[in-house]
Amino acid sequence: xxxxxxxxxxxxxxxxxxxxxxxxxxxxxxxxxxxxxxxxxxxxxxxxxxxxxxxxxxxxxxxxxxxxxxxxxxxxxxxxxxxxxxxxxxxxxxxxxxxxxxxxxxxxxxxxxxxxxxxxxxxxxxxxxxxxxxxxxxxxxxxxxxxxxxxxxxxxxxxxxxxxxxxxxxxxxxxxxxxxxxxxxxxxxxxxxxxxxxxxxxxxxxxxxxxxxxxxxxxxxxxxxxxxxxxxxxxxxxxxxxxxxxxxxxxxxxxxxxxxxxxxxxxxxxxxxxxxxxxxxxxxxxxxxxxxxxxxxxxxxxxxxxxxxxxxxxxxxxxxxxxxxxxxxxxxxxxxxxxxxxxxxxxxxxxxxxxxxxxxxxxxxxxxxxxxxxxxxxxxxxxxxxxxxxxxxxxxxxxxxxxxxxxxxxxxxxxxxxxxxxxxxxxxx
Numbered sequence: 354x355x356x357x358x359x360x361x362x363x364x365x366x367x368x369x370x371x372x373x374x375x376x377x378x379x380x381x382x383x384x385x386x387x388x389x390x391x392x393x394x395x396x397x398x399x400x401x402x403x404x405x406x407x408x409x410x411x412x413x414x415x416x417x418x419x420x421x422x423x424x425x426x427x428x429x430x431x432x433x434x435x436x437x438x439x440x441x442x443x444x445x446x447x448x449x450x451x452x453x454x455x456x457x458x459x460x461x462x463x464x465x466x467x468x469x470x471x472x473x474x475x476x477x478x479x480x481x482x483x484x485x486x487x488x489x490x491x492x493x494x495x496x497x498x499x500x501x502x503x504x505x506x507x508x509x510x511x512x513x514x515x516x517x518x519x520x521x522x523x524x525x526x527x528x529x530x531x532x533x534x535x536x537x538x539x540x541x542x543x544x545x546x547x548x549x550x551x552x553x554x555x556x557x558x559x560x561x562x563x564x565x566x567x568x569x570x571x572x573x574x575x576x577x578x579x580x581x582x583x584x585x586x587x588x589x590x591x592x593x594x595x596x597x598x599x600x601x602x603x604x605x606x607x608x609x610x611x612x613x614x615x616x617x618x619x620x621x622x623x624x625x626x627x628x629x630x631x632x633x634x635x636x637x638x639x640x641x642x643x644x645x646x647x648x649x650x651x652x653x654x655x656x657x658x659x660x661x662x663x664x665x666x667x668x669x670x671x672x673x674x675x676x677x678x679x680x681x682x683x684x685x686x687x688x689x690x691x692x693x694x695x696x697x698x699x700x701x702x703x704x705x706x707x708x709x710x711x712x713x714x715x716x717x718x719x720x721x722x723x724x725x726x727x728x729x730x731x732x733x734x735x736x737x738x739x740x741x742x743x744x745x746x747x748x749x750x751x752x753x754x755x756x757x758x759x760x761x762x763x764x765x766x767x768x769x770x771x772x773x774x775x776x777x778x779x780x781x782x
Contacts, residue, residue: 374496434591465702
């Protein structure tokens with residue numbers, strides 16, 4: 354019973370991510386069909402349509418695809434920030450022992466693909482795409498594990514989730530350091546000053562959702578105008594959300610009992626509505642419930658469905674429409690490089706580092722995870738869809754040929770990695 358209570362939130366997370374992976378696949382297929390259909394011009398025109406406003410002293414007018422990549426994806430990164438903070442404080446990464454297994458896996462999954470990319474790259478102009486094969490798409494990979502059902506242990510899904518979170522953190526740092534334009538320090542300083550205010554309020558255990566949204570929008574604009582990619586504002590903003598509850602469980606239960614008794618004793622009208630006394634007690638209950646909930650946990654729970662079912666599919670629809678017959682030659686070497694880096698780089702890097710760390714007794718691998726599981730999930734880690742396409746759009750912002758080539762490499766590499774990983778994990782002696 355206790356095990357079921359502990360595992361059910363994670364199982365729900367896996368279920369949401371799995372269905373998100375299906376939506377992601379559908380959006381990708383739709384984008385490819387639309388971009389290569391007789392209506393391809395409407396696809397390109399839609400995402401290049403400019404939305405915003407311009408005044409004498411300020412301009413915020415961007416194509417729709419940039420509103421998605423800079424704006425909607427900031428919400429995605431905000432959710433990642435919440436997940437990273439929770440995992441480091443109370444989750445699968447909150448101790449050296451828990452962190453070691455996914456950390457070594459993530460290091461192998463970052464270093465090896467990047468090394469493969471540098472070795473295989475022959476064009477100086479495509480060298481800046483080295484960050485593309487770094488990150489793992491958790492939605493697609495967990496969707497495949499969900500399909501495998503009982504063939505894979507739950508501990509393997511926990512490892513993949515924790516590994517992907519560490520992986521995403523590495524990708525976020527790479528974006529911040531290597532894929533941001535010329536930085537305006539005064540605007541960045543103002544953004545960090547506002548973040549400091551939110552961090553101080555969080556330290557004092559004060560939290561206001563409306564204040565965070567108001568300052569969050571200003572911080573996002575300051576990041577955008579400063580030259581740092583604005584999605585990073587989402588990560589830093591998430592770290593300001595407190596995880597502590599305002600009241601503890603015993604106090605909440607005592608008030609819950611009191612409110613329940615008061616509702617029972619309150620006068621009951623014959624009509625199917627509540628009395629004034631009961632309405633007052635319900636208001637008190639809502640107030641106590643809001644104090645009892647962890648702000649971080651509540652926000653993560655509220656945003657997860659929106660990100661999984663709306664933000665990520667829209668991102669895939671806007672960014673996956675590669676024109677396969679576009680009238681100019683693609684960069685085939687870049688495509689091959691990305692495919693090899695995703696498929697072989699991820700699998701070799703993760704497997705080699707994890708098994709070596711296990712041999713040296715630097716990590717403790719759960720008993721129900723075999724070497725076959727590690728090899729299989731290391732191939733699934735080569736599914737680099739969302740973050741890989743995002744980094745490609747930053748790396749080759751001025752070169753449509755390289756962007757399309759990178760996207761094809763990501764799609765092909767992710768498909769091959771997914772297929773090999775699925776076969777390995779499905780196979781039994």
